[in-house]
Amino acid sequence: MHHDNHDDGQDPKETINYKETFRLLSGLIRSRKGPFAVAFVYTLVSTLVSLLVPIIAKYVIDTALPARDTAALLVATGAYLATTVVFLYFNYLQVVQLARAGQDLIVDLKERLLGHMLSLDLEFYSSMPVGRMTARVQSDTSTLYALFTNTVISIVNDALMFAIAFFVMAYYNLKLTLMLVPMFPVLAVLGWIFVKVTSPMYVKVRKLAAEVPGFLTEQLNGIGVLQAFSREEDTSAKMEDLNRRKFTAEMRVELLNVVFFLSIVFLHPATTAAVFGIGGKMVMSGKLTVGVIVMFVMYLGYLFEPIFRFSEHLSVIQRSFSAGHRISKILALKPALTEPKDPHFLTTVRDSIDFRGVWMRYKEDSAWVLKNVSFSLPRGQSLAILGETGGGKTTVTSLLFRFYDFQKGHIEIDGTDIRKLSLGSLRSAIGLVQQDIYLFPGTVMDNLKLMDASIPDSRVHDAIRVMGLDPFFKKHPLDKKVKEKGANLSIGEKQVISLTRAMVLDQEVLVLDEATSNMDPHTERLITSAIKNLLKHKTVIIIAHRLSTIRSADRIMMISGGEVKELGTHDELLAAGGLYSKYYRLQYGEGE
Amino acid sequence: MIFTLKWLLPYWRRHAARMTVIVVFGMASAALQAYNPMLIKNIVNGLSANLTPEYLRHNVMLILGVGFGLFVTNLVAQRNRAWMNARLEWEIRRDVFNHVVHMDRNFFHRFTTGDLVARLSDDISEKISWFSCSGVFRFVQACFTLVAIVGMMLYLNPVFALCVLAPLPLVLFLSLKTGRLLSGKYKDLQESITELFDFLETCFTGIRVIKANAKESSQLGFFKGRTAAQREAEVSTARLQVLFSYFWHEAGFLSIALLYAVGGLLVIHGKATLGELIAFQFYANMVVMPLMDISQFVVAGNRAGVSIRRVNDLLASRSSLKHDLGDMTTPDHITSLEFRRAGLKSPDGQAMLVRDITFKAARGQRVAVVGKIGSGKSTLLSLALRLSEHDAGEMLVNGTDIRAWNLPLFRERVGYTAQEAAIFTGTLRDNILMDRKFGVTESMLEKALETSQLRQELHKFPKGLDTVVGTRGFALSGGQKQRVAIARALLTGPDVLLLDDATSAMDAQTEHLFWKAFRKEHPDALCLAVTHRARTIETSDLILVLEDGRLAEQGTHDELMARGGQYKLIYERQKLREELGDKD
Secondary structure, three states, X not given: OOOOOOOOOOOOOOOOOHXXXXXXXXXXXXXXXXXXXXXXXXXXXXXXXXXXXXXXXXXXXXXXXXXXXXXXXXHHHHHHHHHHHHHHHHHHHHHHHHHHHHHHHHHHHHHHHHXXXXXXXXXXXXXXXXXXXXXXXXXXXXXXXXXXXXXXXXXXXXXXXXXXXXXXXXXXXXHHHHHHOOHHHHHHHHHHHHHHHHHHHHHXXXXXXXXXXXXHXXXXXXXXXXXXXXXXXXXXXXXXXXXXXXXXXXXXXXHHHHHHHHHHHXXXXXXXXXXXXXHHHHHHOOOOOHHHHHHHHHHHHHHHHHHHHHHHHHHHHHHHHHHHHHHHXXXXXXXXXXXXXXXXXXXXXXXXXXXXXXXXOOOOOOOOOEEEEEEEXXXXXXXXXXXXXXXXXXXXXXXXXXXXXXXEEEXXXXXXXXXXXXXXXXXXXXXEEEOOOOOOOOEHHHHHOOOOOOOOHHHHHHHHHHHOOHHHHHHOOOOOEOOHHHOOOOHHHHXXXXXXXXXXXXXXXXXXXXXXOOOOHHHHHHHHHHHHHHHHHOEEEXXXXXXXXXXXXXEEEEEEOOEEEEEEXXXXXXXHOOHHHHHHHHHXXXXX | OHHHHHHHHHHHHHOHHHHHHHHHHHHHHHHHHHHHHHHHHHHHXXXXXXXXXXXXXXXXHXXXXXXXXXXXXXXXXXXXXXXXXXXXXXXXXXXXXXXXXXXXXXXXXXXXXXXXXXXXXXHHHHXXXXXXXHHHHHHHHHHHHHHHHHHHHHHHOHHHHHHHHOOHHHHHHHHHHHHHHHHHHHHHXXXXXXXXXXXXXXXXXXXXXXXXXXXXXXXXXXXXXXXXXXXXXXXXHHHHHHHHHHHHHOOHHHHHHHHHHHHHHHHHOOOOXXXXXXXXXXXXXXXXXXXXXXXXXXXXXXXXXXXXXXXXHHHHXXXXXXXXXXXXXXXXXXXXXXXXXXXXXOOOOOOEEEEEEEEEEEOOOEEEEEEOOOOOHHHHHHHHOOOOOOOEEEEEEXXXXXXXXXXXXXXXXXXXXXXXXXXXXXXXXXXXXXXXXXXXXHHHHHHHXXXXXXXXXXHHOOOHHHOEEOOOOEOOOHHHHHHHHHHHHHOOOOOEEEEEXXXXXXXXXXXXXXXXXXXXXXXXOEEEEEOOOHHHHHOOOEEXXXXXOEEEEEEOHHHHHHHOOHHHHHHHHHHHHHHHOOOO
């Protein structure tokens, strides 16, 4: 399941920048001071009230019962019920308040993070796998949510409880209290040591656990080869070895775990025995009442609970710092391509797009991806780009959007250098259509608008009419919910939606990246006619695969090895008998 | 649930002694736990009456002793349960894996790698392992504890016991109700989270379109709407969660209030002791815990049951390979391979993947297999290797039924490369040797490296043959992977070589050199090669043209070209494609 994404993409040796991360985390808390303060008040009330219960028990035992006072007994019972109800109520308020405040904070952070990521260049997106990016936005933030809602408040709460409980206990019997106090810091230190010792062991267990699916994938993918070489027994032996290593690692850490926790559990009866033993003698000499002893035993129950939680808190804090570190690393990135100074604003393309002698490479020391590319595309015309994979087709279109900057030559729109144009206006004026797409979770309508709520519905209806796709959208109504990134639609249907989207977004110039998926003849017809419609209405650069698309384009450009090899109309190129004519024959032939 | 427990029973039987320990110590722990408040009763009653130091010491020691007894019994029970969880995970995975590696190709069509990995790792580790011992035997211990506590309470004071137990049905009823509501909320929450993940994935994979259309801000706007939905779901889940937790952790307060009122009155009237009252306060807090384990048993059991069925599906699958036709394996080399109207059904048995395949190949020959994607080329090779067992027609090796050959001995004489060159994590040497230690000499390895054209690549690897490759090692190019696969197949000098598109990522020159070296080193080997390269096809001794699982044409290049059929088309298009340098 992709939700349990443990791919934290971090070099284990990388040191966490605690200062920077702490700044991020404390900044987040400060942004919600008020709500957190309210939550703190609720915590205070519920903790105080809950600590009254042993005192009520003491009252019942020492006062009401010995006096045979029925009224006092019933009052005490009533008080007990009341405090418990008040405790439960305030505890509830606290949990809800924290969930709200924590969520608000996390939602802000998520939006800030995504907003920042969206502002980054395409290079960022190619440097990080998609799964890792989604993990940053969703999983890391939810680790922080656990920190803010659970850990921080419960540490505060526990500290408060310790202080007050010891204060009350000391008030009733200082000597007995002082004998119990030193045990708790020792326990805290032991807990800390326990986390220190076990956390690398847990890392090892997790690593081995992750090795299992890795090993299985590798072996099962190569199962044909393994069988062909009669390696079944060897593979089984390797599986056995991995199983054993995982088992051993798990058992080691499990042993420490069970001994540590049960020891703490055992400390509870031990301290209870101590209270009875020492306190009992005091009772005999009349220095202490039975009620106080029972009260002490009850308080001990309260005090042991935080110790169990302590080691968990430590690990949440550890993980939160890793998560915070990863988030602040992304927030520190800056985009290289930004708006130019005094930009020209482009509303639409009036005359033409021109490439003149464009040279481009991705890095200073790498090879040229485009060499001296020139072409001109007048408004209303269409240009089909053909060529082998990696030959430079996509780079040409990327430059038009200024996803990258080129090194030599000129790219102009209506005679203006695109580097002088406002980035936002350039990209708004030119549309990109990619056909191999996932769809967003939302309605078909949302997807057609590319989630832009400012586009009126009427524009969508108009676009559908112009494209002649009314029957298609009868079958897939606009309010249909898209499920699982479009799993309830076929590849062809998704392509139709993506083409219609181009018309909805209503830009004069379109760059179309045609897909080559196999699909049923009906959908194929639907798509070819949709593309023809776009070619008719718009200025289009199309990275083409279908013969029908190429034939409908005004001009064809063959690119190979980053160079323009041929440029002209279909008839011109066919007559020239060069690369294109061969390509045409290949496409035209039947078969594979 | 019955199915689940029955399925686990044989595993428990294998560890009968340990399982007995778990049950016995669980029972002891339950008894000690139920006995504990009784000691508190004794002490408190002693304190209120005339206490002697001996009595006090005796009872304090008893508390310590019972506490220590609980420590020991719980340690033994928990440790052994954890041991069993991990051990059963190991054993179940071993059983299933050993079964899976012997399955035929149909099985691997039916279950994709991803599916198998999920069943062998996630289902077993996450769903079955904990339940297989802890889930079941914590439940058993919880039942003992419940019985022991209720028994002790009834023995000590039935009226008090009634006070403690009276609110429980209400608590149970309400907790079941909120539990159901809560699981609905969890579902909503999970859905809202899934939607966010889907959104982000779509957004990040489609980033070019978003940026090209300058729609970053509308994406963010839409995201805000979705995060708001998740926020709502989170908050309302937290709300219900806290209420739900009250029923388990705080519900004792109703019992305690009843105890104070009713019990206190009884104490005042001398019908019960203070010690009893306080002991029952402890019982009231203890009685809910086993109920939690019991409800968990149902939830985790249902989940584990689903996973066990998924795992059992794999174990219930049978390979179609036949082993009962007698052993007619001969020590001779394989000199001929013949298909007579051979065919193979699809995994669902509804259609034929390949059918009516008839051809004969002899030693020293190279047979090229050509055809479109999905026309049955790989299936043909897998029949020849018996990765699948043909279920129509006949297949003969040296004139003997292929099924009468001892499978490992037969495969030892056959070399094979898969369409996706499989590389395993390990050194380059490991990948070629594949653990075949006996009868493999260093000079054989050298020869295989030479023939497969891997020799001249070795300097590109940081540690030569000892470079670690695979998922977590040095990344091999497609052409390098294929050369490793070929070297692996050639290592032991096989009589038959089956190459499934093994040279597609090599350049024409390297492939040419490979075939030249291959013929020189292995002049007698019979080679069946799926290939696209025109030069390899045209120089083959026999060409099989597959179309929709049938043999459309067969013959030599000249014969087939003269025929002007399917082959001519495929061949000419391939020639053209190579000229254009188009690899798609």
